[in-house]
Amino acid sequence: MVNNVYGHETTGSLMTTDYVAISDTSNIEEAVQYLRDNVQGKKHIHYIYMVNEEEKLSGVLSIRELLLSTNDNLIKDIMKKNIISLPLDLDQEEAAKVFRDKDLVAIPVVNDEGYIEGVIHVDDIIDIIHQEADEDIGMITASGKEIDFHTQPLKAAGRRLPWLVILLFVGLVSGGIIARFEETLEQVVALAFFMPMIAGMTGNTGTQSLAVVVRGLVSEKLDFKNTSKLLVRELFVGIFIGVSCAIIVWLIAYVWIGSITLSFVVSFSLLCTLIIGTLAGTIIPLILYKLKADPAIASGPLITTINDILSLLIYFGIATFFLNNLL
């Protein structure tokens, strides 16, 4: 049963009311009898919940524990009082985190006053985890939501097109930058040879950082300590990757073109763009997360395209600066 009174994709809308609750003053025999009378037609009953005299959730027992108890026991004496529960308005992704951590097959949903409102079952959570992963991948790759093998051609094309049109315009900005540096390019056409590599590499490292952030946020809370540690780590990664690739490219460019200055411009540009691209791929999704937007909106293609622009600006900026030496 899906409930629509509660917020979209929250515990309230996900829970079912297929659960069994009983007064914690009952004894085992009463509980078993109550269960027998009330369980018909309810799927997935793995726990029985207890409520106190105020009707608030006070305990839980698995059906197995109930079965193993002797009839002399009082429910109150054997029930677990340390109950894991979820609030009504929790995002379903957060609920999935709790299921991952706690190894339970069902978790009760409780309102602010402590009354049990429903139960979430693990099989719904499996669907959520799938759905969230699909959404993350859809966003990271800018392929839009909900395209599978059976989506109709026109629908699939229509869902993908808006992203592509946005990226088309952003891509033309790169062209505008090249046009602005037309003079530099005309003087040293060889600069164009390294353009796709520099733009591509900046995009690639940005996409990698994006993936790390988006998937990390599935399991991590983002506090100041975590964030600053991540930023410092990615800065280091950018420098390490930048220096390594710059050395390789310096050698290749020198052997290929034979100009020390051009090799320097290309490899120094790559060093700068890899560091900036890595940081952009980290910072953009983090900012979106802080603004409560899904960080996966910072799709791979978007980060790639932004990094295209940054990398061309840096590359042609550095090249123009050293132009006199290149000629």
Added chain:
Amino acid sequence: MVNNVYGHETTGSLMTTDYVAISDTSNIEEAVQYLRDNVQGKKHIHYIYMVNEEEKLSGVLSIRELLLSTNDNLIKDIMKKNIISLPLDLDQEEAAKVFRDKDLVAIPVVNDEGYIEGVIHVDDIIDIIHQEADEDIGMITASGKEIDFHTQPLKAAGRRLPWLVILLFVGLVSGGIIARFEETLEQVVALAFFMPMIAGMTGNTGTQSLAVVVRGLVSEKLDFKNTSKLLVRELFVGIFIGVSCAIIVWLIAYVWIGSITLSFVVSFSLLCTLIIGTLAGTIIPLILYKLKADPAIASGPLITTINDILSLLIYFGIATFFLNNLL
């Protein structure tokens, strides 16, 4: 308990032996007593399994069903004989699909002769689904496996670097193509203005198709009918997207540069590269899947880079062909 005798990431290595099985000739009272005696220290017992006189798996009852039965019942008469089970050597991703479809909290693992060997619990499957999604995203973005917020800087950089070095060399191939068409480029420098857009868009649509294929394969079987339907669909998507974007670009290029021929070369190239890029993003992961390699190896950055090369070849090829008209 993790078993290492079985293949990596198979049901055999995932299952636990924490299960309870009893002869199907028992009566309910004996079953309850057996459960009480054998369940201590075993986590997550939600089902009791029955074996026949040959010790082969013959039935299943949930603990709840056992509790609800009256002691006069014979196990044989009330047990479910239509048992969902998994073979020993099934890939864990396939096992996750069965859990998604069947809404069970545990599924027995049975060998070729029909003997029960263990049980897989849903909480292990949750971890698998997460892990597989992380792997898919890691591969799609070429960020390597297992980088999270706590990975040490040097380790994170080391895992990302090999992918980037490969992409660096592939990226230089693009440069080589531009160098081959240096003459064309020198004659019409404006061609360079549209280069990043064309290469970028081809990569973007390829990444979108890749995502659809990789995520689709999580839930779909790939037979001839499915594959050909998908290919035809993606061909249509490529044409639809190609025509739409080509019209937009034709207008922009004409307003910007003022040359009908250049506008034609740019928009016709974009049409061709978008169709080819869409198909490349579909076919490459499908081939890898058929070759039993993880289709996600066809990472976004790799498809982007391959599409860079294809798009530059097409763009400069078309431009060179129309060069006389452009000048």
